[in-house]
Amino acid sequence: MNVRLILATAALAVLVGTPVQAENGDSVSPQELKAKTDYCKTCHGLSGQGFRGSFPMPRLAGQQPQYIENQLQAFIDQRRTNPVMFNVAHVLSPAMEKALSEHFKELNPPPLGGAPKELAPEGRRIYEEGIASANVPPCASCHGPDAKGADAFPRLAGQLNDYIFRKLTGWDRERGQKKDQPDNSAIMQPIAHDLSEAQIRAVAAYVSQLE
Ligand code: HEC
Ligand code: HEC
Numbered sequence: 287m288n289v290r291l292i293l294a295t296a297a298l299a300v301l302v303g304t305p306v307q308a309e310n311g312d313s314v315s316p317q318e319l320k321a322k323t324d325y326c327k328t329c330h331g332l333s334g335q336g337f338r339g340s341f342p343m344p345r346l347a348g349q350q351p352q353y354i355e356n357q358l359q360a361f362i363d364q365r366r367t368n369p370v371m372f373n374v375a376h377v378l379s380p381a382m383e384k385a386l387s388e389h390f391k392e393l394n395p396p397p398l399g400g401a402p403k404e405l406a407p408e409g410r411r412i413y414e415e416g417i418a419s420a421n422v423p424p425c426a427s428c429h430g431p432d433a434k435g436a437d438a439f440p441r442l443a444g445q446l447n448d449y450i451f452r453k454l455t456g457w458d459r460e461r462g463q464k465k466d467q468p469d470n471s472a473i474m475q476p477i478a479h480d481l482s483e484a485q486i487r488a489v490a491a492y493v494s495q496l497e
Contacts, residue, residue, distance in 0.1 A: 312381035319385050326374075326386065333395035335444070342449040347393035353440040354387035356470060365464045366471070397444035401491035409492025412485055420480045425489065428473075433493050438470050443496035450490035454478045 326346070331337045334347035346354065360366035361375040378386070413433070416424040428439050435441035442450070453460070457478035461471035481489070 312379050314379075314381050314385040318382070319389065322378075322382060322386060323389050326390075329370075331395075331398075334390050334393045335395040336398050336446045336449065338398070338400075338446065338448070342446045342452065344449045345398070345445050346390040347395050348434070348444065349387075349390055349441050350435045350437060350439065351384070351387035351391050352437045353435060354390060355383050356438055358383045358386075360461075360469060360471075363464065363467065365467055365469055366461050367463050368460065397495055397497060398446055399495060401447035401494045402487075403491070403495075405488045405491035406495065407492075409488035409490065412489045413492055417481075417485065420482075420485075422477055422480050422485075425493075433496050442493040445490075445494055447487075447490040447494035450494065451483075451486055454481060454486045454490075455483065 327334065329337060329339075329343045330346050331343070334345065334349075336345035336347075337343040357366060358371075358375045358378060361368060361371040362378075364372060375383075412422070413425045414431075416422045416427075425442070426433075429435050429442050430439070433441065433443040455478075457471070457475055462469060462475060
């Protein structure tokens with residue numbers, strides 16, 4: 287295991303301990319949850335499979351609930367900057383955030399696809415072996431051998447390739463924007479930074495077609 291990976295894993299062990307909890311016992315009725323998920327799906331797709339409009343809306347189906355809650359809170363705190371999702375998220379109660387993240391975990395539509403298939407073999411190599419010369423650890427070591435993620439490590443399987451490309455090339459401008467409130471985005475930052483655009487395209491093509 288390389289040093290960066292050990293450090294990153296240690297950092298995560300500290301950082302994942304800040305989940306959002308409903309402190310006041312708030313609960314969400316099935317009707318309230320349905321109204322809210324219907325709203326989410328106008329952008330994220332009817333089965334949470336993602337959607338390509340003027341820009342890609344990420345897949346939420348099968349995503350790790352802990353990761354979804356962390357991102358909703360990051361949008362609210364503006365540690366992760368996105369004007370659309372700030373507006374969506376800042377009205378959500380902690381109980382609703384939790385209910386939403388559990389709802390999307392249960393959905394399992396097929397991947398939207400659309401990535402150049404010929405890039406997938408190189409992408410698979412990067413995913414499974416990393417890139418030793420660039421000090422990039424295997425993606426599988428954190429996102430799991432099947433790319434389904436775990437807890438605060440997001441699922442990548444079936445995620446839209448163009449969304450992945452935009453997120454990895456924009457990492458420094460969008461994530462971890464409150465320097466006094468460090469979060470899990472710091473674990474992924476050096477990896478996003480060390481990948482070339484061609485390598486990102488390849489690994490995005492590979493994971494985006496995984497079920
Ligand atoms: C008006 C369109 C729109 C609506 C409605 C919407 N979203 Fe989003 N959402 C987006 C966009 C666009 C992004 C990608 C932001 C980015 O590029 O960083 C996003 C990103 C996210 C992410 C981060 C995903 C990831 O892989 O990191 C989560 C979680 C999320 N949305 C949850 C929700 C939930 C839950 C709802 C309903 C309460 C919702 N969204 C409603 C447009 C929308
Ligand atoms: C040391 C652990 C680690 C390794 C190795 C790693 N990641 Fe990540 N990755 C993370 C964590 C943690 C997050 C979530 C960051 C957050 O919550 O802000 C993440 C987030 C991401 C995201 C954003 C997902 C989304 O839905 O917006 C992408 C894309 C991603 N990683 C791709 C990769 C790729 C490709 C590789 C291999 C080249 C890789 N990761 C290797 C830990 C890792």
